[in-house]
Structure formats: structure tokens, C-alpha cells
Amino acid sequence: MTTSLVPPGTGRTPAAPRAPHALARASSLVVPALDAAVERLDPSLHEPVRHHLAGGGKHVRGGLALVAAAAVGGTEGEAVPGAVAVELVHNYSLLHDDIIDGDRERRHRPTVWARFGEGVAIVAGDALAALAIQVLLDAPTPARMEAARRLADANQAMISGQSADMAFEARARVTVEECLAMERDKTGALLSAACAIGAVLGGADGATAEALGEYGEHLGIAFQAVDDLLGVWGDPSSTGKPVGADLLARKKTLPIAVAFERGDAVADELASIFSRASDQSEVERATLLLERAGVRDAVAAIADEHLRQGLGALDRVELADKPKEELVEVARYVTARDR
Amino acid sequence: MTTSLVPPGTGRTPAAPRAPHALARASSLVVPALDAAVERLDPSLHEPVRHHLAGGGKHVRGGLALVAAAAVGGTEGEAVPGAVAVELVHNYSLLHDDIIDGDRERRHRPTVWARFGEGVAIVAGDALAALAIQVLLDAPTPARMEAARRLADANQAMISGQSADMAFEARARVTVEECLAMERDKTGALLSAACAIGAVLGGADGATAEALGEYGEHLGIAFQAVDDLLGVWGDPSSTGKPVGADLLARKKTLPIAVAFERGDAVADELASIFSRASDQSEVERATLLLERAGVRDAVAAIADEHLRQGLGALDRVELADKPKEELVEVARYVTARDR
Numbered sequence: 001m002t003t004s005l006v007p008p009g010t011g012r013t014p015a016a017p018r019a020p021h022a023l024a025r026a027s028s029l030v031v032p033a034l035d036a037a038v039e040r041l042d043p044s045l046h047e048p049v050r051h052h053l054a055g056g057g058k059h060v061r062g063g064l065a066l067v068a069a070a071a072v073g074g075t076e077g078e079a080v081p082g083a084v085a086v087e088l089v090h091n092y093s094l095l096h097d098d099i100i101d102g103d104r105e106r107r108h109r110p111t112v113w114a115r116f117g118e119g120v121a122i123v124a125g126d127a128l129a130a131l132a133i134q135v136l137l138d139a140p141t142p143a144r145m146e147a148a149r150r151l152a153d154a155n156q157a158m159i160s161g162q163s164a165d166m167a168f169e170a171r172a173r174v175t176v177e178e179c180l181a182m183e184r185d186k187t188g189a190l191l192s193a194a195c196a197i198g199a200v201l202g203g204a205d206g207a208t209a210e211a212l213g214e215y216g217e218h219l220g221i222a223f224q225a226v227d228d229l230l231g232v233w234g235d236p237s238s239t240g241k242p243v244g245a246d247l248l249a250r251k252k253t254l255p256i257a258v259a260f261e262r263g264d265a266v267a268d269e270l271a272s273i274f275s276r277a278s279d280q281s282e283v284e285r286a287t288l289l290l291e292r293a294g295v296r297d298a299v300a301a302i303a304d305e306h307l308r309q310g311l312g313a314l315d316r317v318e319l320a321d322k323p324k325e326e327l328v329e330v331a332r333y334v335t336a337r338d339r
Numbered sequence: 340m341t342t343s344l345v346p347p348g349t350g351r352t353p354a355a356p357r358a359p360h361a362l363a364r365a366s367s368l369v370v371p372a373l374d375a376a377v378e379r380l381d382p383s384l385h386e387p388v389r390h391h392l393a394g395g396g397k398h399v400r401g402g403l404a405l406v407a408a409a410a411v412g413g414t415e416g417e418a419v420p421g422a423v424a425v426e427l428v429h430n431y432s433l434l435h436d437d438i439i440d441g442d443r444e445r446r447h448r449p450t451v452w453a454r455f456g457e458g459v460a461i462v463a464g465d466a467l468a469a470l471a472i473q474v475l476l477d478a479p480t481p482a483r484m485e486a487a488r489r490l491a492d493a494n495q496a497m498i499s500g501q502s503a504d505m506a507f508e509a510r511a512r513v514t515v516e517e518c519l520a521m522e523r524d525k526t527g528a529l530l531s532a533a534c535a536i537g538a539v540l541g542g543a544d545g546a547t548a549e550a551l552g553e554y555g556e557h558l559g560i561a562f563q564a565v566d567d568l569l570g571v572w573g574d575p576s577s578t579g580k581p582v583g584a585d586l587l588a589r590k591k592t593l594p595i596a597v598a599f600e601r602g603d604a605v606a607d608e609l610a611s612i613f614s615r616a617s618d619q620s621e622v623e624r625a626t627l628l629l630e631r632a633g634v635r636d637a638v639a640a641i642a643d644e645h646l647r648q649g650l651g652a653l654d655r656v657e658l659a660d661k662p663k664e665e666l667v668e669v670a671r672y673v674t675a676r677d678r
Contacts, residue, residue, distance in 0.1 A: 042499035044506050096465060100458035119439035119505055122461060126435060126468065127498045133472055133491040137484060145476060145484045152472040159466045160381035166458055167383050 019058055020333050022326040026063030026083065029076060033084045034062075037135050041127050048116045048124045052095060055107040060334055061086040061190060064219075065198030067330065068212045071323035074202025081135050082147050082197040088132035089155055090190060095125035097162065129155065147197040150213075154193035161186025168252045172271070179257035180221065180302075183228075188220030211317040215327065218310030222335045225303035228253035229337065232287060233296060238338070244283035250274055254302065255295050266293040300337070307335050358397060359672050361665040365402030365422065368415060372423045373401075376474050380466050387455045387463045391434060394446040399673055400425040400529060403558075404537030406669065407551045410662035413541025420474050421486050421536040427471035428494055429529060434464035436501065468494065486536040489552075493532035500525025507591045511610070518596035519560065519641075522567075527559030550656040554666065557649030561674045564642035567592040568676065571626060572635060577677070583622035589613055593641065598634050605632040639676070646674050 038049050062083035069079030097103075098111040099121050105111060113121035136148040164182040168174050174182075196213035204212070230238075231246030232255050246253050259270050266289055273286050290296060310331055314324060377388050401422035408418035436442075437450040438460050444450060452460035475487040503521040507513050513521075535552035543551070569577075570585030571594050585592050598609050605628055612625050629635060649670055653663060 041495075042502045044502040045498075096461050100461060118457075122435050122439060123498055123501055123505070125465075127495065127502075129465065129468060130491050130494040130498060133487065134495060137488040137491060140481065140484055140488070142479065145479055145487075148472065148484075148487065149476040149479070152469050152476060155469040156380075156466065156473060159384075159462055159469060162462055163381045163383040163466075166462070 020326060020329040022067050022323075022330060023058050023060065023063040023333075026066045026076070027059045029066060029080055030059050030062040030083045030087060033080050034087055037084050037088065037131055040134070041131065045120075045124050045127050048112045048120050049128065051109075051115060052091060052112050052124070055109050057107075059083075059087060060330070061090050061194040064191065064194045064216060064327075064330065065201075067323050067326050068195045068198030068216075069202030071212070071319040071327060072199045072202040072204035072208055073320060074204075078203075079198040079201040081138070081144070082201045083194075085132040085136050085147070085151055086154075086190060086194040086197060088128045088135065089151060089158075092125040092128035092132070093158055093162070093190075095121050095128070100162070100166070143200050143203070146200050150193045150197055150200070154189040157185045157189035161189070171252070172274075173260045174252045174257050176254070176257045176261050179252065179254050183224040183254070184217060184221050187224040187227075188217040191220035191223070192217035208317045208319075211313045214313040215310045215331075218306040218313065219331050219334065222303045222306035222310065222331075225254050225299055225306065226335050226337055228255055229296065229299050229303070231255075232290065235338075244280075244287050247283045247286050248280070255290055255299050258298050258302075259290055259293065259295050262293065266290070266295075303335055307331060359665060359668045361406050361662075361669060362397050362399065362402040362672075365405045365415070366398045368405060368419055369398050369401040369422045369426060372419050373426055376423050376427065376470055379473070380470065384459075384463050384466050387451045387459050388467065390448075390454060391430060391451050391463070394448050396446075398422075398426060399669070400429050400533040403530065403533040403555060403666075403669065404540075406662050406665050407534045407537030407555075408541030410551070410658040410666060411538045411541040411543035411547055412659060413543075417542075418537040418540040420477070420483070421540045422533075424471040424475050424486070424490055425493075425529060425533040425536060427467045427474065428490060428497075431464040431467035431471070432497055432501070432529075434460050434467070439501070439505070482539050482542070485539050489532045489536055489539070493528040496524045496528035500528070510591070511613075512599045513591045513596050515593070515596045515600050518591065518593050522563040522593070523556060523560050526563040526566075527556040530559035530562070531556035547656045547658075550652045553652040554649045554670075557645040557652065558670050558673065561642045561645035561649065561670075564593050564638055564645065565674050565676055567594055568635065568638050568642070570594075571629065574677075583619075583626050586622045586625050587619070593638050594629055594634050597637050597641075598629055598632060601632065605629070605634075642674055646670060 034053065038046065038053070041049060065079045065083040065086055066076040069082075070076050094106070095112050098106060099113045099118055103111055104114040111121070112124055116124075132151060133148055136144050136151065138144075161182050161184070164178070165186060168178075168182070192213045193216070195216035196209045199209040199212040228246070231251070231253055232244060247256075256270065256274075260267050269289060270286060273282055311328060314327060319327075373392065377385065377392070380388060404418045404422040404425055405415040408421075409415050433445070434451050437445060438452045438457055442450055443453040450460070451463055455463075471490060472487055475483050475490065477483075500521050500523070503517070504525060507517075507521070531552045532555070534555035535548045538548040538551040567585070570590070570592055571583060586595075595609065595613075599606050608628060609625060612621050650667060653666055658666075
């Protein structure tokens with residue numbers, strides 16, 4: 001193999017983990033195919049969609065689809081339509097979520113609704129969602145149909161996750177179980193579908209596709225748990241968000257659910273901070289409170305446990321060595337706490 | 340046959356055309372299946388989606404799918420998943436269009452975004468669009484896959500039509516050809532898909548499905564042309580909109596495109612009215628101007644021509660007698676000028 005499981009340090013501390021070679025290779029296949037698919041959209045949507053896609057991204061979902069296909073003995077090329085379709089669904093959800101969350105910037109650039117208007121962003125998102133199904137059903141094979149079915153199911157699960165997240169805002173508390181179910185739907189479902197779709201297009205049997213789907217689901221939950229940690233303790237220079245951004249926005253993410261569930265003085269104090277408009281000094285106090293109470297470690301343990309289960313799913317089935325190593329590498333990369 | 344091609348008068352003038360029996364029969368099959376499909380959504384979306392669906396509607400698209408299946412020798416029951424899927428796509432587009440157009444009421448009830456918020460309306464629309472594909476791909480048959488492919492294509496065409504309609508707002512003039520292309524995409528594509536999907540699920544060969552799709556497309560354009568006529572000359576008590584509503588909103592519908600294309604004094608005067616904020620008296624003058632210039636008759640002739648072509652497509656293939664009569668009846672009903 002040409003890549004190492006442990007990315008080499010850059011000499012600075014903390015070393016930013018280097019993106020696995022598999023993701024760069026996948027991007028070189030996915031990006032041209034994604035661009036070609038976007039050409040099929042109404043010309044009036046080319047500018048807003050390209051503006052959004054030009055923001056970049058590592059194509060983790062598309063990359064997982066390609067590596068999964070290779071892992072089950074297929075070729076990455078066979079899985080390109082699946083990779084494009086999951087990237088399209090991911091990006092449609094970003095376009096709509098940015099409107100819903102009122103986010104005016106993404107990756108330091110104006111979001112589509114902020115730049116082109118809400119109507120354009122709604123329609124552009126709808127167009128990408130429809131395009132995902134079109135790309136898969138261009139060729140009428142049973143594998144493509146199975147892929148489209150899994151993608152529609154994952155899309156519906158993402159919507160459930162987004163709905164739950166919105167419903168959480170109106171509630172005083174959420175349980176860890178509810179929060180994990182929301183994150184499984186919102187993030188795990190599409191990562192799971194990406195892996196399973198890649199496997200199906202690569203010719204996998206049912207059990208192998210399920211195992212890869214399970215890997216993707218756990219990976220998604222672990223990824224989201226780490227994202228929640230970074231939302232409280234992340235370095236603003238890496239996350240692009242202010243210190244304690246999620247606390248300031250009073251988002252009910254995993255650290256908050258874990259703290260509430262303790263039902264002790266920490267929970268009460270957090271509830272009290274949550275019940276009033278917080279300023280930066282209160283956010284700093286809440287952050288310290290959460291850390292001292294062991295919440296940071298508890299959430300990190302949840303992430304580690306899902307990473308472990310995800311990697312365990314890969315061991316249950318027969319996979320080609322090198323792609324399997326790449327799946328492990330991608331999992332470690334997207335759940336790294338200094339990303 | 341139990342229904343007549345010419346609906347009996349009610350004794351009043353003008354007689355409102357009676358809804359064909361085929362549509363009532365179709366609703367009795369489609370509504371329970373649609374309700375069952377909605378059960379699959381995240382529980383937080385049940386209330387907004389049911390609020391929207393409770394507004395009613397005649398299920399013209401679902402009805403066309405069922406009658407098309409019977410016309411090609413299948414059963415209406417076989418086409419129910421297709422009918423549900425096209426109704427879901429129609430309703431998702433209404434949820435999103437109401438946000439885009441800022442419409443706070445539909446059928447005298449608050450729209451979903453006005454009642455539950457924009458975020459809920461965006462997500463509820465996304466959920467119905469995904470559900471449409473799920474309903475079709477529940478059973479992995481070639482006919483279901485073909486139906487899903489046609490539905491995704493129609494969805495993309497609707498999005499193109501909506502995008503073109505939005506782009507028209509920023510323009511001074513549009514041609515009749517551009518306007519008809521927009522209406523073919525925005526309205527014709529889904530009516531076409533409804534008929535073709537019904538035919539495919541009913542076991543039709545390719546040529547027969549194409550002919551039914553062509554009937555649906557022309558029907559959609561004729562329906563939209565009549566809708567445009569009613570937007571200018573419709574009776575407010577039937578349309579639920581004020582006299583000349585489309586003129587007041589300065590929408591670039593077919594009558595306006597026809598008038599602009601004349602390039603004479605009528606076009607110049609209309610452009611002048613369009614270029615400034617119009618009041619009711621100016622709208623009345625524009626209405627009179629359009630009528631005197633023969634625009635009303637010209638648009639009615641376009642509607643009649645598409646109705647004629649749509650009915651002509653039915654004569655090109657072998658269809659069962661009674662369902663074929665019902666397709667003719669539905670076509671005359673949805674393009675009636677006193678609806």
C-alpha cells in the first residue's frame with residue numbers, strides 16, 4: 001500500500017490529519033461526473049449550483065461509495081453514478097438546511113439563498129435531489145434500482161433527522177438516545193447509503209452490502225459526535241466558528257444531552273444557562289462546567305465506540321485488503337478530533 | 340357507459356361542468372393510499388402534510404394514471420402506487436411554490452409555510468418528493484423502475500418550468516414560444532408522466548405509453564392556457580382571485596406573451612402599463628385592450644389546438660373503449676373555460 005494508516009505529522013502541534021489518498025483519488029473521478037450531471041439542469045440553475053459546489057468539500061460520501069465498490073471486488077468506475085448521486089443528495093440537503101438555519105455563509109462564501117435568493121436555493125436543492133435519482137435510473141439495471149431505493153430511503157431518514165433537530169429547538173431537554181437517533185438519521189443514513197450503494201453497484205451480495213452500510217452508519221454517528229465536540233471545544237481557526245458556537249446558539253447537541261441526562265447540579269446549572277440569553281462569559285463558564293463534569297470525555301467515548309463498531313462491521317465480511325485498509329483510514333480521518 | 344361526454348347543465352348559466360365520474364372513482368382509490376404513504380413520514384411532519392392535503396383537490400393527476408392503466412388493458416389497482424407518486428410530486432411542488440411565490444393562502448386556507456413556518460414547509464416538501472420515489476421502488480419490478488425514472492424526469496422538467504417562470508419576472512418581455520415551453524415544463528410534464536406511468540404500470544408497450552404521455556402533455560398545456568385566460572378574464576367567484584389578478588401581479592402569462600408578440604400599438608400600450616405600478620382601473624383598461632385586440636380568442640385557440648392534439652394522440656393507439664371515453668371526458672373537463 002502507498003498510504004499509511006497514521007498520517008505523518010507536519011512538524012506543528014497539533015498536526016492536522018492529512019486527507020487519505022483514497023479521497024483525493026475519488027474526487028478526481030467524482031468531480032468531473034458531478035459537473036457533467038449538473039450540465040443537465042436548467043441553464044438558469046447552473047450559476048447558483050456551481051457557486052455552491054465551487055465551495056469545495058472532500059467528497060467523503062462519494063469517496064466511500066467508490067472504495068466500497070472496490071472493497072467488494074468491483075471497480076471504482078462502476079460506482080461513479082452512485083457516488084455522484086450521494087453527493088447530489090448531500091448538497092441538496094446543504095442548500096435547504098442553509099435556508100432553514102438562516103446560515104448566510106458556508107466555507108467563508110455566501111450561501112446560495114444569501115447570494116441568489118431563497119426561491120432559487122429551494123429550486124436548486126429540489127433540482128439536485130431529482131437529478132440524483134435521474135443519474136441512478138439512467139441505466140435500468142437491478143443494481144441501479146436497488147441503489148435508487150436505498151438513496152430515497154436515506155433521503156427520507158435525513159429529512160426525519162432534520163425534522164427532529166428542528167423540533168428539539170422548541171424543547172427544554174433531549175435525551176442522549178433521542179440525540180443519537182437524530183444524528184443517526186441526519187448524518188448516519190447518507191454515509192450508510194453511500195457505502196451500501198457502492199457495494200451494490202460493485203456487485204456485493206446482500207450481507208456484504210448490509211455490513212458496509214452498518215460501517216457507514218456508525219461512521220456517520222461517530223463523525224457527528226466529533227462534530228458536536230468541536231462545536232463546543234473546537235479551535236476556531238480550524239472550525240471557522242467562534243469558541244462555543246453551538247453553546248451560544250443553544251443547540252441541543254450530544255454534549256448537552258449527556259449533561260442533561262446526569263440529572264445533577266451540572267444539569268441544573270446548564271439548564272439555567274440555557275434558559276436565558278447567554279453571553280460569551282457564560283459560554284466559557286458552561287464549557288468549563290461541561291469539561292470538569294467529564295462530558296467531553298463521555299462524548300469522545302461515544303464517538304470511539306461507534307468508530308469501533310463501524311470498523312467491526314468491516315471484519316464481519318470478506319473484503320479486498322487494500323480498499324478495506326482505505327475504509328479504515330477514511331474512518332480514522334473523518335473522526336479525528338483535530339480535523 | 341355511465342357518464343356523458345357533455346356534462347348536463349344545472350339550470351343556471353353558465354353551468355359549472357360536473358367533475359367526471361372517473362375522477363371521483365380515482366379519488367376513492369388514491370386518497371386512502373396517499374394517507375397510508377404519509378403515515379411513513381416522520382411523525383413531526385404528519386400535521387403540516389395533512390393540513391395541506393386536507394385542502395382537497397380533485398386528484399386529476401392520480402386519476403389520469405389510473406384511467407391510463409385501464410385504457411391499456413391493465414387494472415386501476417395496478418397503477419395506484421403510480422397515482423400516489425404523481426400526487427406526492429404535485430403536492431411537494433405546491434408546498435415549495437407557495438413559499439417561493441409568497442402565497443399565504445391556498446383554497447381559502449393558510450399555506451403550510453404561513454401556518455407552520457418556512458423551514459417546516461421546505462422539509463415537508465422534500466419529504467413528499469422522496470416518498471414518491473420510495474412508494475414506486477417498494478416493489479423492484481422493471482415497470483416500477485421505469486415509472487420512477489419517468490417521475491424523476493418530470494420532476495426535473497417541472498423545476499425547469501418553475502425556474503423559467505422565476506426568470507421571466509426579471510425580463511421585460513417573453514415570446515409565446517418561451518411561454519409555452521415554460522408551461523409545457525411546469526404543467527405538461529407531470530400530467531404527461533401521470534398518463535405514461537399509469538400506462539407502464541398497466542402493462543403498455545413503449546409506443547402506447549408514449550401516446551398517452553403525449554396526450555397528457557398537450558392536456559397540461561391546454562389546461563395551463565385556460566388557467567391563464569381565467570387569470571385575466573375569470574369570474575372572481577369561481578377563480579377565488581380578483582378580476583385581472585394576473586395582470587395586477589404583472590405575471591408574464593400566455594395572453595401577455597401573445598400581445599407582446601404582435602409588436603403593434605397594443606403591445607406598446609401593454610408594455611407601458613407593465614412598466615409602472617398598475618391600479619385596478621389600468622388593469623381594466625388592459626383587459627379591454629387585450630380582448631379588443633383578439634388576444635382572448637388567440638389564447639383560447641391555442642388551448643383548443645393542444646386539446647385537439649392531445650385527443651389525437653389517443654387515436655393513434657389501441658385503447659379500451661370506456662377508459663378512452665373517460666380520458667376524453669377528463670380532458671374536456673380540465674380545459675373547460677367555466678371551471
